[in-house]
Amino acid sequence: MRAEIVSIGDELLKGQRVNTNAAFIAGALSGIGVPVGRIVSCSDLEPEMVSVLTESLERVELVIVTGGLGPTRDDRTRNAVQKLLQRGLELSEDAYENLVDRMKLRGLEISASLRDQAMVIEGSHVIPNTKGTAAGMIIRCSERFDHHYLVLMPGVPSEMEAMMELTVLPYFAALSSTVILHTPVKTIGIGESTMAEMIVDIEDRLPEGTTLAYLPHAAGVNLMISTIGVRPDEVDRDNCSVVDAIVQKAGKFIFATCDVTLEETIGRMLSEKGMTVAVAESCTGGLVASRLTDVAGSSSYFLQGFVTYSNQAKQKTLGVQKELIESFGAVSEEVARAMAGGCLAKSGADIAVATTGIAGPSGGSPEKPVGMVCLAIAQKLSGRAHSKTLFMQGDRERNKCRFSEAALRELWECLRVA
Amino acid sequence: MRAEIVSIGDELLKGQRVNTNAAFIAGALSGIGVPVGRIVSCSDLEPEMVSVLTESLERVELVIVTGGLGPTRDDRTRNAVQKLLQRGLELSEDAYENLVDRMKLRGLEISASLRDQAMVIEGSHVIPNTKGTAAGMIIRCSERFDHHYLVLMPGVPSEMEAMMELTVLPYFAALSSTVILHTPVKTIGIGESTMAEMIVDIEDRLPEGTTLAYLPHAAGVNLMISTIGVRPDEVDRDNCSVVDAIVQKAGKFIFATCDVTLEETIGRMLSEKGMTVAVAESCTGGLVASRLTDVAGSSSYFLQGFVTYSNQAKQKTLGVQKELIESFGAVSEEVARAMAGGCLAKSGADIAVATTGIAGPSGGSPEKPVGMVCLAIAQKLSGRAHSKTLFMQGDRERNKCRFSEAALRELWECLRVA
Numbered sequence: 001m002r003a004e005i006v007s008i009g010d011e012l013l014k015g016q017r018v019n020t021n022a023a024f025i026a027g028a029l030s031g032i033g034v035p036v037g038r039i040v041s042c043s044d045l046e047p048e049m050v051s052v053l054t055e056s057l058e059r060v061e062l063v064i065v066t067g068g069l070g071p072t073r074d075d076r077t078r079n080a081v082q083k084l085l086q087r088g089l090e091l092s093e094d095a096y097e098n099l100v101d102r103m104k105l106r107g108l109e110i111s112a113s114l115r116d117q118a119m120v121i122e123g124s125h126v127i128p129n130t131k132g133t134a135a136g137m138i139i140r141c142s143e144r145f146d147h148h149y150l151v152l153m154p155g156v157p158s159e160m161e162a163m164m165e166l167t168v169l170p171y172f173a174a175l176s177s178t179v180i181l182h183t184p185v186k187t188i189g190i191g192e193s194t195m196a197e198m199i200v201d202i203e204d205r206l207p208e209g210t211t212l213a214y215l216p217h218a219a220g221v222n223l224m225i226s227t228i229g230v231r232p233d234e235v236d237r238d239n240c241s242v243v244d245a246i247v248q249k250a251g252k253f254i255f256a257t258c259d260v261t262l263e264e265t266i267g268r269m270l271s272e273k274g275m276t277v278a279v280a281e282s283c284t285g286g287l288v289a290s291r292l293t294d295v296a297g298s299s300s301y302f303l304q305g306f307v308t309y310s311n312q313a314k315q316k317t318l319g320v321q322k323e324l325i326e327s328f329g330a331v332s333e334e335v336a337r338a339m340a341g342g343c344l345a346k347s348g349a350d351i352a353v354a355t356t357g358i359a360g361p362s363g364g365s366p367e368k369p370v371g372m373v374c375l376a377i378a379q380k381l382s383g384r385a386h387s388k389t390l391f392m393q394g395d396r397e398r399n400k401c402r403f404s405e406a407a408l409r410e411l412w413e414c415l416r417v418a
Numbered sequence: 419m420r421a422e423i424v425s426i427g428d429e430l431l432k433g434q435r436v437n438t439n440a441a442f443i444a445g446a447l448s449g450i451g452v453p454v455g456r457i458v459s460c461s462d463l464e465p466e467m468v469s470v471l472t473e474s475l476e477r478v479e480l481v482i483v484t485g486g487l488g489p490t491r492d493d494r495t496r497n498a499v500q501k502l503l504q505r506g507l508e509l510s511e512d513a514y515e516n517l518v519d520r521m522k523l524r525g526l527e528i529s530a531s532l533r534d535q536a537m538v539i540e541g542s543h544v545i546p547n548t549k550g551t552a553a554g555m556i557i558r559c560s561e562r563f564d565h566h567y568l569v570l571m572p573g574v575p576s577e578m579e580a581m582m583e584l585t586v587l588p589y590f591a592a593l594s595s596t597v598i599l600h601t602p603v604k605t606i607g608i609g610e611s612t613m614a615e616m617i618v619d620i621e622d623r624l625p626e627g628t629t630l631a632y633l634p635h636a637a638g639v640n641l642m643i644s645t646i647g648v649r650p651d652e653v654d655r656d657n658c659s660v661v662d663a664i665v666q667k668a669g670k671f672i673f674a675t676c677d678v679t680l681e682e683t684i685g686r687m688l689s690e691k692g693m694t695v696a697v698a699e700s701c702t703g704g705l706v707a708s709r710l711t712d713v714a715g716s717s718s719y720f721l722q723g724f725v726t727y728s729n730q731a732k733q734k735t736l737g738v739q740k741e742l743i744e745s746f747g748a749v750s751e752e753v754a755r756a757m758a759g760g761c762l763a764k765s766g767a768d769i770a771v772a773t774t775g776i777a778g779p780s781g782g783s784p785e786k787p788v789g790m791v792c793l794a795i796a797q798k799l800s801g802r803a804h805s806k807t808l809f810m811q812g813d814r815e816r817n818k819c820r821f822s823e824a825a826l827r828e829l830w831e832c833l834r835v836a
Contacts, residue, residue, distance in 0.1 A: 011631050013454045014600065015445025016642050018438050022459070027433025036431045038470070039459035041440070052456070156634075182432065192488075213429050216574065224434050279704075279725075285711025286697075286704030289725040293703025296779050296814050304731040307697075307707040307723030309716075313765065317722065317735075347731065361714050394576070396714050 001176050003029050004056040005039045008049060008067035008077055009155060012041040021066045021160055028164050032173040033180045034062065035228070044068045049080035057145040062172065067155035069134040077152060081121055085141060085150075089119040092126045095135035102133060127151075127167045132159040138171060179232050181239045183257060185223040185246055188409050190253040192221045202245045207238040220405070255412060262408050263291045269415040270301040277411070278347035279305045280318055280339040282330065283357035283373060287404040304347040308339065318342030331356050331368050333387035336376035340385045344378045351414065352378045355407050359399045373403045377414050419594050421447050422474040423457045426467060426485035426495055427573060430459040439484045439578055446582050450591040451598045452480065453646070462486045467498035475563040480590065485573035487552040495570060499539055503559060503568075507537040510544045513553035520551060539570075545585045550577040556589060597650050599657045601675060603641040603664055606827050608671040610639045620663045625656040638823075673830060680826050681709045687833040688719040688769075695829070696765035698724045698736055698757040700748065701775035701791060705822040722765040726757065736760030749774050749786050751805035754794035758803045762796045769832065770796045773825050777817045791821045795832050 005025050011017040019041055026036045037060055042052045044067070056063045068077030082089065096118035103110055120126055120137050127136030136153040151168055153160045187195065192214050196203070203212055210227040223246065227239040243257055255265045270277055279288045289305030292298055306317055311330055314320040320338040328334040339354035357373030364370035371392040378385035388410070392402045423443050429435040440457045447454055455478055460470045462485070474481045486495030500507065514536035521528055538544055538555050545554030554571040569586055571578045605613065610632050614621070621630055628645040641664065645657040661675055673683050688695055697706045707723030710716055724735055729748055732738040738756040746752040757772035775791030782788035789810040796803035806828070810820045 010629070011633060011642070012441070012457065013444055014448050014631075014642070014644065015441040015443070015454075016600075016631060016633055018436060018441040019457070020436050023430070023433045023436040025433070026431055030432050036433075037461070037466075039430065039437075041457035043455070048455075182434075211428070213432075213434065215429055215434055224429065224432070226432065281704075284708070285716075285720075286699075286707030286723050286725065289704030290702070290708050290818075293725070293727065294815060294818065298703075299727055299781075302703075303728050304735065305704050305723070305725030305727070306735075307704065307711070307725070309711065309723070310721050313722040317724075317764070346735070363717075397712060398576070400708075400712065 001034050001062055001172070002060045003034050003036050003062040003064060004060045005036060006052055006056055006063060006065045007039065007041040007155070008044050008065060009041070010043050013043055021155060021157055024157070024161060025064055025066070025164060028169055029064075029172075030180050030182060030226075032169055033176045033178040033228075034172060035178075035180065044076050046076055046080045046083065049077065050084050053080070053084055053150070057141060057148050057150065060148070061146075062149045062151070064151045064153070064168070066153050066160055069136070069152060069154040070156070075134075078119075078121065081139070081150065081152065085121065085139070087122045090122050091115060092118050092120045092124075092135055094128065095120065095126055098128060098135070099133055121152075125171075127153065127163045129154070129159055129163065130166065131162045132156055134159070136160075136163045136167070138168070178228060178230060179235045180226065180228045181235050183225045183239055183243050184259055185225065185243060185254055186256040186260070186262070187222060187250065187253040188220050188255055188262060188405070188412070190220060190250070192216045195221055195223070195250065195253070198250050199246055202242060202249065206242060209235070210238050210242055212242070261294075262405070262412060264295050266292070266408060266412055266415065267295040267298055267301065269412070271297075273415065273418065275350040275415075275418075276301050276303050276348075278303045278343050278349035278352045279407075280343035280352060280354040281305065281307050282309060282314070282339070282355060283359045284355045284400055284404045284407065285309065285359075287400055288353065288355060288407050291404055291408065303349045304343075306339075306343055306346070314339060318346065329368065331358055331372060331374055333374045333376065333389055336374040337378070337385040337387045340376040340378035340387075344380060350380045351411070351418075353407050353411050354378075355403055357399075357403055359396045359403065361396055371399055373399075373406065375403075375407050375410050377410050379414070379418070381418075419452050419480055419590070420478045421452050421454050421480040421482060422478050423454060424470055424474055424481060424483045425457065425459040425573075426462050426483060427459070428461050431461055439573060439575055442575070442579060443482055443484070443582060446587055447482075447590075448598050448600060448644075450587055451594045451596040451646075452590060453596075453598070462494050464494055464498045464501065467495065468502050471498070471502055471568070475559060475566050475568065478566070479564075480567045480569070482569045482571070482586070484571050484578055487554070487570060487572040488574075493552075496537075496539065499557070499568065499570065503539065503557070505540045508540050509533065510536050510538045510542075510553055512546065513538065513544055516546060516553070517551055543589075545569075545571065545581045547572070547577055548580045548584065550574055552577070554578075554581045554585070556586070595648070597647055597653045599645045599653050601643045601657055601661050602677055603643065603661060603672055604674040604678070604680070605640060605668065605671040606638050606673055606680060606823070606830070608638060608668070610634045613639055613641070613668060613671070616668050617664055620660060620667065624660060627653070628656050628660055630660070679712075680823070680830060682713050684710070684826060684830055684833065685713040685716055685719065687830070689715075691833065691836065693768040693833075693836075694719050694721050694766075696720075696722045696724075696761050696767035696770045697825075698726060698761035698770060698772040700726055700732070700757070700773060701777045702773045702818055702822045702825065703727065703777075705818055706771065706773060706825050709822055709826065721767045722761075724761055724764070732757060736764065747786065749776055749790060749792055751792045751794065751807055754792040755796070755803040755805045758794040758796035758805075762798060768798045769829070769836075771825050771829050772796075773821055775817075775821055777814045777821065779814055789817055791817075791824065793821075793825050793828050795828050797832070797836070799836075 124137035343352040360370035376387035542555035761770040778788035794805035
C-alpha cells in the first residue's frame with residue numbers, strides 16, 4: 001500500500017503557514033510501513049480539490065486529506081468529497097454525542113446547527129475527535145477509484161495527531177504488509193560534505209532496500225538510515241549493519257543513534273554522573289538555559305542560569321573583574337572563563353558553561369566580527385576553566401542558535417571524558 | 419502569471435523534514451503578485467521528478483523547484499531536468515569562479531570535480547549562490563511547455579532564500595501584472611473562535627478580492643488580510659479599510675498590524691520610553707530572556723536575566739525568603755512577586771518580569787496542576803509588584819512557550835499603560 005497526502009488551505013499557498021501536518025502524517029505512515037509518494041498542498045476551492053483528489057486516488061491506494069473540515073465558512077472539503085464520490089451525507093450519532101458533550105462541558109447552548117457538524121459522508125468509518133468538534137472519516141471509495149481509501153481529518157494539528165494515533169494508524173497498520181525501519185544517526189561538529197567523505201565506502205555498499213539520507217540542520221548534519229522490506233528480522237539486520245558501520249567510522253561526532261536531542265543526551269549524562277550544571281550567558285541570551293530546561297526532569301541537574309547581557313551584570317552578578325573586561329573586551333576567552341568561574345562559584349554547580357559573543361547584526365569589528373563567540377567551561381573537580389573561540393556566519397537568530405549548539409557541544413565533549 | 423512549487427527530497431516524504439522552503443517561496447511570490455496554485459513534494463527518483471515537473475509545467479507559467487542540486491549522489495534534479503527538456507549542460511564561468519573563491523577562502527584544494535558542480539542546463543540564466551556552492555538556474559522552456567519558466571534552486575534554506583531575494587523575485591516581479599497586498603493583524607490573549615465572533619460583521623462584508631484568514635498559533639491567533647487586484651491604489655484602499663475596521667473592533671488584543679513579533683514590539687516600547695528590563699525565570703528556563711534578546715539591538719534595554727530553577731537559587735540569587743517558599747510553595751504569586759522584586763533590585767532595571775510554574779510532565783498536584791504558572795511584574799517607579807495565575811494545557815514544550823508568551827503579554831500590557 002502506498003499513500004499520498006493532500007493538505008487543503010490557502011494559508012499554505014500564501015506561505016502564511018508551514019505544512020507541519022504533512023510531515024507528521026508522513027512520519028507516522030512510514031512507521032507502519034506505508035511509504036508516501038507525494039505531498040500536495042492545494043486551495044480550498046471545490047474544483048481544485050476535486051481535481052487534486054481525483055489524481056491522487058487514481059495513483060495510490062490511500063489518500064490522506066487534512067484541512068477544510070471545521071465549522072467556519074472556508075471549510076469546504078466535505079462538499080468537494082460529496083461531489084467527487086457522488087455520495088450524500090448521514091448523521092453520525094457518535095460524532096453528535098461528542099459535540100453535545102463538549103458543549104455541555106463548556107456550559108454552552110446546544111444549537112440547531114450542531115447536527116450539521118456531525119454529518120459525515122455516507123458509508124464513512126467515523127474517526128472520533130478527542131480534541132475538538134469536527135469528526136474525521138475513513139472512506140472506502142467505489143469502483144471508479146478501485147476501492148481506494150480516502151481519509152479526511154481537520155487541519156488543527158492536535159486534533160489530527162490524536163486521530164492519527166488513536167484511529168488511522170491502527171486501521172491501516174492492519175492492512176499494510178511491508179516493514180520500514182528508520183534509524184537516525186545524530187551528529188555534532190561535522191558538516192555534510194566532510195561526513196559524506198568519511199562514510200563514502202559505506203554509502204557505496206548499502207544493502208538492497210536500505211537508503212542513507214543527509215539531513216543538514218542549523219548547526220551540522222544528521223543522517224537517517226532507512227530500510228524497507230517484508231521480513232522484520234532482515235530489515236532489522238540490514239539497518240543495524242549500516243548504523244554500526246557509520247558509528248565505527250564517525251563515532252566521535254555521533255551523540256545518539258535514536259531520536260533524542262543533544263540536550264536530552266547531556267541531561268542523561270549529567271544524571272548518570274550525579275552532576276549538576278549552571279550556565280552564564282551573554283550573546284545566547286538565555287537560549288542555552290532554555291534548551292537545557294526543555295528536557296523533562298531537568299530540574300534534578302540544572303541549578304541556575306545567569307543571562308548577563310550588560311558589562312555591569314557580568315561584574316555584579318558573576319564577579320567578572322572590571323579590568324578584565326577593559327583589557328580584553330567583553331567578548332574574549334578571558335571574560336568567558338571568568339564568567340564560567342563566577343557561575344560555578346555562585347551556583348554551586350559541578351560544571352558551568354559560559355558564552356560571550358557577537359550575534360549581530362551590529363556590534364562587530366574587523367578583529368571581533370559578527371558571528372564570533374567565546375565559550376568556556378569550568379569544572380568544580382579540576383578547579384580549572386578552559387575556553388575556545390569560534391566563528392559562525394549567519395543572521396542574528398542563526399548565530400544565537402549556532403552559539404548555543406556550540407556551547408552544548410562543549411558541555412557534551414566535557415561530560416564524555418569526565 | 420501563476421506558479422507552482424515543487425520540493426524534491428525523500429526526507430520530506432518520510433516526514434523527517436518539515437517543508438519550510440515552500441512556505442518561504444509561497445510567501446515571497448505572493449508579495450510580488452504571483453499566486454501559488456499548488457505545492458508538491460516528491461521523491462528524488464528521476465521518473466517521478468520528470469512526471470511531476472511535466473504536470474506542473476503544463477498547468478502554470480512558473481515552476482519553482484528546490485532540492486537535489488547539491489554535490490552528493492542523492493542530488494539528481496539536474497539530470498531529471500536534462501531529460502525532461504532534452505538539453506545538455508554547459509559550464510557557467512561565474513558559478514565556477516564562485517566555487518574556486520569559496521574553496522580558496524576556506525583553504526581547500528581546487529579539485530577536478532569542481533567543474534562538474536558549475537555545469538548548468540544549456541541556455542540557463544544562472545542564479546548566483548552567495549551562501550554556498552551549487553548554482554541555481556532560471557530556465558525558459560521550449561515550445562513543448564509554452565515557453566513556461568522553470569527555476570531550480572538548492573534545498574538549503576539560507577542559500578535558497580538569498581537566491582530568491584537577490585535574483586528570482588526581482589526577475590519575476592518585472593513580469594507580473596497583478597498586485598497582492600497582505601497585512602498581518604497580530605493579536606495576543608484571544609482565541610480563534612472568540613475573535614471570529616467579534617469580527618463577524620466585517621467578515622460578512624469583505625470587499626471583492628479581499629480575504630481574511632485565521633492563523634492560530636501556540637498562544638493565540640493572528641489574522642491575515644489579503645487583497646488581490648490590478649490597481650495598487652484600489653488594492654491598498656480595500657485592504658486598509660478591512661484592517662482599520664478590525665482594529666476598531668478588537669484593538670485591545672492587537673499588538674501590531676505589520677510583520678513584527680511581540681518581542682520586537684516590546685523592545686520598541688522600551689526604547690521609546692527609555693526603560694530597561696530584566697527577567698527572573700523559573701519554569702520558562704531562560705526562554706523569556708532568549709526571546710527578548712532575539713531582537714537586534716536588545717542590549718540597549720535588556721540588562722539581565724536570572725534563571726533560578728532551584729529553590730536555593732531563588733533564595734541566594736534573588737533574595738526570595740525561605741519562609742515564603744515554605745509557606746506558599748515555589749509556584750505561588752507570593753514567590754513570583756518576590757522574584758520580580760529581587761530581580762528589579764539586583765539588576766537595577768526599570769521593570770522586571772518573573773515566572774514560576776509547572777511545565778510538566780511531572781511535578782503537578784490537584785491544587786497546582788501541570789500547566790499552572792504564576793507571573794509577576796515589578797516596576798521601579800511605582801515600587802510595587804502585581805501578579806496573576808494562569809492555567810494552560812499542553813506538553814512541556816508547549817507550556818514553556820505559552821508561559822513565555824503570557825509573561826511577554828504582561829510586559830506589553832504594562833508598557834501600554836506605563
